[in-house]
Amino acid sequence: MITRFGFFLFVIFTYFLVLFFYCEINNTLDVFNYVTFLFITVWSTFKISINKYAYSFNVFYWLFVLLFFAIFPTLQYSTKAFPWGDNPTEATVLKANCIIIFSCMVYETFYFWGTRNREGSNGSLSKLWTVKFSPLNYKIGFIIFLFCSALIVNTLGFSSLFSRANVNEVSSESGASTIQMLLFDKLTRSPILFFTLITINFYFIEKKISWLTLLIVLTISIITNFPLALPRYFLGAFYLGVILNCKRVLKSPLLIPSVLICSLIIVFPLLTLSRYSFATWSYIVDNFSSIISLFWSSGDFDAYSMLCRSISYVDSHSMSYGGQLAGAMFFFVPRAIWPNKPVGTGFMIAESLGWDFKNVSCPFVAECFVNFGYLGILVLIGIVAYVIARYDKFYWQYLNSAKSNNFWIVLYPSLMGLFFFMLRGDLMSSYAYIFGLLTVALMFQFILRLRWVEIVRTKTS
Template identity: 30%
Template sequence: MNKLLWVFISIICIVAMFFAGSDSDYFSNRVFFTSSIIQVISIYNIFSRGNEPFSLEKMFYLFSLFFFGVAPLLQSFENSNFWYYRPLLEEEYFFTNILVIIIIILYKFVYLFFRRTIQRPKAEKKLNSFKVPDKITFINSLLLIALSLLAFFIVFASNDFNILPMLVRGGELVADVMSNVEADESPTKWLIVNNFVRPISIMCFLYYAVSKEKNKVIFTILGLLALMTCFPSAVPRFAAAAMYIPVILILFSFVRKKNVFSLIFVGGLLFLFPFLNIFRNFGDVNNEEFKLDFKMFTEAHFDSYQNFALLVSNEIITYGGQLLGVFLFWVPRSIWPEKPLGTGAFTAEKLNFFFSNVAANYFAEGYVNFGYLGIILFLLFLAYQTALVDKIYWESERKVSGDFFSVLYTISLGFLFFILRGDMLSSVAYMFGFLFAAVFVYKITTLKIKN
């Protein structure tokens, strides 16, 4: 069934791409052919390993399908130009596609090598010790509610006690509120509130959700607090994915069945992400009507591939300068004024883009640090880490109920997609904030249990 499914979806995808671009003045046989290879390899790996319905490996290929396979091909048909003074040339698309094909094939071989040979570390025992009691005591339930309420009020206060920015991310309706807030808040404080404090409410809800025996009233209160504090349309879309992928996987058992998660994720990217984009400009006078626009793949939401291609074609390499900023993301810029910009902003500066908030994918990070050697080094690191974590999760007997490591693992699914899309400076900061929030909630609650 898996083979038939991936073959069917591959044929549908390739035929749809062909008809989408067959009338284009910019149609290129070799770009279409190499893009089709990327799509087929990605689809095959998304629907392989049916006994592992979701994994970091599948997230890699879900990213590859859309950001390396579908979006660049549609952009080539449209001759899309985002921030640079010219669109990508046909030979740049072709060369980058060949580079991507090498990357996704090499990733598969390296991932399989590590998955088969790597020894599960001693740390696995610690990860497996992230247990949640079958029944959470009333006192601990109150503690979870108190933590969640505290997170809500801190975020509420940071938004000048205005509920609108808690529900909508941008637009003229919230511009005045946010301008007042940003004038008063330091960037470091704002990052702490959004990257660490805000996720605490969802972590409290997930901690309670994985317990076997749940009080419906407490479950509902924690759910509502999590929703109000981390409303999907009020946070960046990839952060919303990182927050709500664990919720979906833990609450709905059918999603954990064969291929269901992958199909839902594909549907979410095609339908939900365009919808959430409406709330980036909610209330603007010139905002378009509410509609789902599938031309999003030819728009700047998917600029990551083009920025990667431009970095390579312009041979922009910093010899580790960008990586230093990622390692020291926690150092405030007020203390370190020369702290490297995120690679997206760095790319915009080097290539004279007219806009700086652009994406630089994971392999662009590798290239900008150490050239082609950097791409290989970054790929090896990614394959090792994803194989290790997948092996720890899937090759030990694990159930969602009573297992907080399942929460940590499902959080990593969304964040891998976020990191792959880039840039690393912002995505790594987000990821560590979420993980610290999760561990903080777990430690505080279990500390009380032990007492």
């Protein structure tokens, strides 16, 4: 059992080891930067250590801050090895740290306000959001589930189900664009995920289906959504959703944070390598130590460096005054209708720097700053903090009740995984994925709630 105090001491001790081996102070700004990095580390570790729930949006927020805005940036700053090169100046790093601290203060204030607000009402658990079981509707959902699974197998091929590198080769050979592949993923994987989640709930909560049905659904779901072949944004959404709907209550409140930290440090590098055909098992075994040690300076941990570049971009080009936010919110509007539709903020910054590679992140706090500066951080992070505070409270308030088979309770773990992705950014991509998942799930919910027998009788009469 991991104790709260033990977790706190372990993280802080590890962080001081990092400082001892890598810290090099050359001027006064270095001192301020390391002090602010240490402050962010202690604050986020403390918030994770005292978390009330075994998992929540709040825990994921502070985990993101700890890893992407404290530990890995300290390593990058100490070794002058920021992702994508072109290291930020000491002054920019100090400004970035002050912005992170300010954003955390805003988040903490609004999250506290959200938890202290009135108790959740039973209106939130209205019949509209109840995932109802009907044998006929479940069979119709199962047919949709099988169709989406068969479509994935037919499009990608069986061998591509187990490797992202093979998926990339198939998409290249077919001439499919990135947008087409993303659309394909949303329209096929989202129904599979939602049907799998409601199957788990019908088995564990309502006891309406057999263990054999559950086993068949889980087997097909895992084969068509194998970890090494999934897009990384969907990996957390799928497996968090499946695991935490199977086992909603965990004994240790620090199990999920500990597993996630280890996964990001060890498992994540291996999943990234799985995209490339040269990354055979022998290559990974022979180069394991170097893969892990160099991963923290790779593009997967570019959130902090992109925050620094966002600050420099605003200093040079001024804010977008909501332009980037509008582009993200209305991502579904075609460019044929909106010719000047903004590109993703990460793409925009990379383009301004003249980079050839533009598929970079842009953390949510940087999105806020690029759009409206400090006011954007105050308003947008405040809104997000308040909403997830209400959602966290709602989930844990009704989780063990007789009405826990609710649409928003079923999707909570999956949305929690996508929230982590949204924090890393950029907003246009992450919002599109969240919007797509919710839209498909809502359509599925609507199909499962239709009274098919009455519809057929009406048409035949």
